[in-house]
Each structure stands twice: as C-alpha cells, then as structure tokens.
Amino acid sequence: MKDKLRKFRAVRIKEGKRQDIEEKVVREAVLRIFLNEKEIVALSCTPCDLTYLAAGFLLSEGFLGDVTEIEKVDSSEAKVVVHTREPRKVGEESRLKGVLTSGCGRGKTFASWEDIDPLEDTLIDLDLSFSSDEIHKIMSQFQQRSRLFMETAGVHGAALATGDGILLFNEDIGRHNAVDKVLGESFLKGIDLKDKFLVISGRVSSDIVSKLWNSGLSLVVSRTAPTSLAVEMAQRLGITVVGFVRGGRMNIYSYPVRIA
Amino acid sequence: MKDKLRKFRAVRIKEGKRQDIEEKVVREAVLRIFLNEKEIVALSCTPCDLTYLAAGFLLSEGFLGDVTEIEKVDSSEAKVVVHTREPRKVGEESRLKGVLTSGCGRGKTFASWEDIDPLEDTLIDLDLSFSSDEIHKIMSQFQQRSRLFMETAGVHGAALATGDGILLFNEDIGRHNAVDKVLGESFLKGIDLKDKFLVISGRVSSDIVSKLWNSGLSLVVSRTAPTSLAVEMAQRLGITVVGFVRGGRMNIYSYPVRIA
Numbered sequence: 001m002k003d004k005l006r007k008f009r010a011v012r013i014k015e016g017k018r019q020d021i022e023e024k025v026v027r028e029a030v031l032r033i034f035l036n037e038k039e040i041v042a043l044s045c046t047p048c049d050l051t052y053l054a055a056g057f058l059l060s061e062g063f064l065g066d067v068t069e070i071e072k073v074d075s076s077e078a079k080v081v082v083h084t085r086e087p088r089k090v091g092e093e094s095r096l097k098g099v100l101t102s103g104c105g106r107g108k109t110f111a112s113w114e115d116i117d118p119l120e121d122t123l124i125d126l127d128l129s130f131s132s133d134e135i136h137k138i139m140s141q142f143q144q145r146s147r148l149f150m151e152t153a154g155v156h157g158a159a160l161a162t163g164d165g166i167l168l169f170n171e172d173i174g175r176h177n178a179v180d181k182v183l184g185e186s187f188l189k190g191i192d193l194k195d196k197f198l199v200i201s202g203r204v205s206s207d208i209v210s211k212l213w214n215s216g217l218s219l220v221v222s223r224t225a226p227t228s229l230a231v232e233m234a235q236r237l238g239i240t241v242v243g244f245v246r247g248g249r250m251n252i253y254s255y256p257v258r259i260a
Numbered sequence: 261m262k263d264k265l266r267k268f269r270a271v272r273i274k275e276g277k278r279q280d281i282e283e284k285v286v287r288e289a290v291l292r293i294f295l296n297e298k299e300i301v302a303l304s305c306t307p308c309d310l311t312y313l314a315a316g317f318l319l320s321e322g323f324l325g326d327v328t329e330i331e332k333v334d335s336s337e338a339k340v341v342v343h344t345r346e347p348r349k350v351g352e353e354s355r356l357k358g359v360l361t362s363g364c365g366r367g368k369t370f371a372s373w374e375d376i377d378p379l380e381d382t383l384i385d386l387d388l389s390f391s392s393d394e395i396h397k398i399m400s401q402f403q404q405r406s407r408l409f410m411e412t413a414g415v416h417g418a419a420l421a422t423g424d425g426i427l428l429f430n431e432d433i434g435r436h437n438a439v440d441k442v443l444g445e446s447f448l449k450g451i452d453l454k455d456k457f458l459v460i461s462g463r464v465s466s467d468i469v470s471k472l473w474n475s476g477l478s479l480v481v482s483r484t485a486p487t488s489l490a491v492e493m494a495q496r497l498g499i500t501v502v503g504f505v506r507g508g509r510m511n512i513y514s515y516p517v518r519i520a
Contacts, residue, residue, distance in 0.1 A: 006488040008488075008491050008513055010511045010512055010513045010516075011511070011512040011516040011519075012509060012510070012511050012512075013392045013509065013510050013512070013519065014508060014509040015508050015509070016392065016393075018516075021511070023511055023513070025485065025486060025487060025488045025491055025513070026485065026487055026488065027487070027488045027489075028465060028466055028487035028488050028489035028490065029489065030489075044465065044466060044467065044489070132273045132276065152485055153484055153485040153504070154463050154484070154485035154486070154487055173463070173465060173487055203414050203433070205288060205304065205433060206288055206304060207304065224413055224414070225285065225286065225412055225413040225414035226285060226414070227285065227286055227287070227288035227414055227433055228266040228268075228285045228286065228287045228288050229287075229288035229289065229290075229304070230288065231268050231285055244413070248274060248275050249272060249273065249274040249275070250272070250273050251270045251271070251272050251281070251283055252270055252271040252272075252273070253268055253270045253283070253285070256270075256271040256278075259271075259273065
C-alpha cells in the first residue's frame with residue numbers, strides 16, 4: 001500500500017473547530033508508455049502495476065492486436081516500454097484521431113463501431129450466463145477488496161470475475177487505468193477472458209465498452225450508471241451492460257439473456 | 261434536460277423478480293474542438309453548452325492565453341471551431357506532449373509546474389478568504405443544483421461561486437468537461453475569477469489544479485478526495501485545496517489561511 005499513498009498534513013474544520021491532522025492521499029504520478037521507440041501516451045495514474053497498465057492500455061486501445069506480439073516489457077517508475085517481436089509501425093494518424101474520452105482512455109473504436117453489422121460480423125458468445133445472485137455476490141466481494149478506496153476515497157476499482165469469485169482486482173485514480181491494469185494482467189498471464197466478466201466501480205462509458213470489445217469480454221457490471229453511447233455501442237456489439245448493482249437490484253441495458 | 265438524456269428500455273431485476281422498465285441515461289457524444297483550422301482534441305461529453313466547453317478547454321489547457329484572442333466561435337452538434345483574431349500556430353509538439361490525465365483533461369502544465377518558484381513568481385492573491393460556513397452553504401446549494409446527476413447518477417458537476425452563492429453551474433459525463441463548461445462560460449461572459457472559487461463533485465487531481473492555475477482561480481472545493489500530485493502542485497502554486505466537504509467537516513490540504 002505504501003507506493004499508493006502519501007501522507008499530508010492538513011487542517012480539518014469540524015463543527016467550527018480547527019484541528020491539525022495527517023491525512024492519507026492517493027498517489028498520482030505520470031507514466032509514459034512507449035511502443036518500441038515510439039511514445040504512445042502519458043497517463044496520470046496510481047504508480048503500481050505499471051507493466052499491467054501499459055500492456056492493458058496498448059491491447060485494450062487497439063495499439064496491439066494480441067499479447068503474443070509482445071516480446072518484453074521494460075518498466076521503471078515513470079516509463080514503460082513495450083517491445084514487440086516484429087517491428088510495428090504506429091502512424092501519427094492513430095494518435096491524432098484518438099478521442100479524448102470522458103475518462104483517460106483513447107476510444108480507438110469510436111469511429112468504426114457503427115460500421116459493425118452484428119448479423120454479418122461475429123458476435124461475442126451469447127451462451128455465457130450468470131445468475132443475478134452471482135452478480136450480487138461478486139459485487140459484495142468487490143467492495144470488500146476496495147481497500148485503497150476505503151483508505152483514500154480517491155480511486156476507482158476494476159475486477160475480472162467468474163460466477164465463483166474475483167480472479168484479478170486493481171485500483172487506480174483513473175477509472176480506465178484500473179480496467180487496463182486488470183486487462184493487462186490477464187493478457188500477460190494468458191487468462192482466457194471469454195467466460196469471465198468485468199466489474200467496475202465507476203460509470204460505463206463508451207470507452208469502457210470499447211475496451212471490452214477489444215479484449216473479447218462480453219459482460220460488464222457496475223455499481224453505477226452507463227452513458228447513452230455505451231448502451232448504443234453495447235447493443236450493436238453484443239455486449240451486456242449491467243448497471244446500478246446495489247441494494248438488491250440491478251438494471252440490464254443490453255442482452256439481458258446473459259443474466260439468468 | 262432533453263438534449264442531456266436518452267430513455268432506454270432495460271430489464272430490472274429486483275429481489276429476484278424481472279421487470280421491463282424505461283430508464284433515463286445521460287447522453288454521451290463526441291465533440292471535436294478546432295482552433296482555427298486545426299483539430300485540437302475530440303472529447304467524449306454530454307452534448308450541451310459546447311461553446312463554453314470548447315472555450316473553457318482551450319483556455320484552461322493553455323492553448324489560448326486569454327479570451328480576448330477569440331474572434332468568434334462556430335458551434336454545431338459534433339464540432340466547435342474557435343477562431344482567433346490573429347493567426348495562431350499550434351505546433352504538433354503541444355499535442356504530442358500532452359498528458360492523458362486521470363480524467364479527460366490535457367495537463368499542459370505538468371512538465372512545467374515544478375519550475376515555478378513561489379517566491380520569485382507571482383503567487384495568486386492570499387487575501388481572498390471564505391468562512392467554513394460559507395463553504396458548507398455553497399456545497400449544499402451545489403447538490404440541489406445537480407439535477408442531471410439526480411436523474412442519471414452518471415455525471416459530474418462544477419460551479420463557480422462566491423461566499424454569497426453559486427454564479428455558474430454545469431454538469432457533464434466528464435469531470436473535466438464540467439469544469440471547462442463553467443470556466444468557458446465565465447471567460448466568454450467576462451466574469452472576473454479572482455474573487456471566486458470552484459466547486460466540483462469529483463476528485464481534485466493534478467489536471468484540475470492545472471486548470472485553476474491557468475484560469476487565475478486560487479481555491480477549489482470538493483465533496484471528495486484530492487490526489488498527491490494535486491496537493492503538491494497546489495502547495496507550490498499557491499492554490500487552496502479543500503476536500504471532503506460533507507457531514508459538517510472539511511479538510512484543507514494547502515493554504516488554509518484562505519478558510520476563516
């Protein structure tokens with residue numbers, strides 16, 4: 001937890017009384033991600049699991065098509081370099097056309113998702129199914145794992161889960177970074193995502209749906225709301241969006257067939 | 261409110277029972293911002309007050325130094341073009357060196373804030389002061405104004421306030437966009453920011469502090485947490501960060517002299 005927190009002196013005013021306190025604050029640092037010799041992005045993040053973050057970002061944003069393209073990852077505190085086996089040309093255009101999304105993701109598929117025809121293109125497997133009880137159980141575990149949030153109230157969480165439990169969990173000041181850390185860890189560890197789902201603490205925006213699509217995931221579960229574009233994309237791409245999983249209820253915005 | 265919401269059919273599962281419902285979801289759309297003929301960024305946002313958003317983004321991110329540089333703003337649903345009186349060169353470098361922050365801002369000052377010497381450079385006015393009662397009163401008004409949040413739970417809010425009340429308020433799916441809409445409106449209406457403060461619903465990250473610095477604001481107030489880099493920057497730049505304004509208390513992380 002040490003690398004994720006810093007203590008600051010602060011003044012607390014409570015019911016009109018001033019008091020000197022020491023407060024835990026979540027760490028924020030800048031990470032530069034390189035694909036071979038080319039700088040792709042600088043992310044503001046919580047400085048832990050940076051290898052996962054970089055691999056997850058490059059794969060879930062479509063800069064890399066597959067984890068097997070990665071030869072090795074060199075990581076230092078402020079910089080991660082992902083080396084590919086084959087030379088890989090990253091044109092200026094992929095950066096310049098990037099969308100600065102509502103969070104910190106870069107919505108590569110924004111321009112193209114409307115071209116997808118669910119009847120023509122391969123939809124993600126619709127046979128995958130979880131019960132609403134399983135979803136509630138996993139969300140409860142998710143909240144218990146959110147320790148950095150409990151310490152600082154300054155981060156978002158993300159997890160990869162099956163109906164049995166949470167496999168991977170991470171937290172970051174950026175809600176997309178938390179997702180990328182979990183996705184990056186699953187890619188690098190060779191975990192098959194097809195029968196798993198993503199749990200997030202924050203909103204389901206279009207860039208989150210885009211990351212699911214690029215990763216082969218077909219279900220995302222959140223405690224809170226989706227956006228309109230996220231629901232529209234999910235309806236087109238065959239992805240199930242479940243929101244407001246709390247207080248014994250949930251809303252399913254697309255492909256409810258996956259929740260039994 | 262119409263342009264900010266879309267209704268979707270959804271399935272609600274409550275205590276094991278399935279029910280077809282219609283749910284309000286906050287709208288998300290992509291806005292492309294041009295400075296003269298040059299595309300600066302594509303933002304994922306709630307499509308309202310796009311002129312404010314574009315002007316606020318360009319000014320608070322340092323692409324423009326002053327609102328008087330703006331000749332006119334052409335706005336359509338998916339594109340805003342800000343025209344300047346004088347030709348203005350935006351080099352590739354200002355985009356390519358941008359930091360993709362924990363939200364959707366572009367932390368222009370990241371590379372440079374450490375070079376600022378508060379003893380040498382002009383610090384923002386330290387005479388500005390508000391009482392903790394005023395801060396609590398404004399936060400209470402802020403929550404009452406957050407109607408899109410109450411409808412959708414999918415947005416962040418931002419406001420410009422004095423001790424007497426809220427002057428400007430806006431909401432957006434992106435927490436930086438909400439701030440940029442408020443700042444842009446204040447720039448375009450010629451509102452002097454020096455004796456006002458910013459209220460936000462979300463976390464105070466370094467990019468928010470950077471936007472304050474670029475806008476001449478010296479106090480930000482939030483219901484929730486700051487990040488370490490935000491506090492470090494605020495300490496250096498002479499900006500007061502107040503967090504966790506709720507339940508009759510608040511924490512002041514920098515320059516507590518401004519809260520009486």
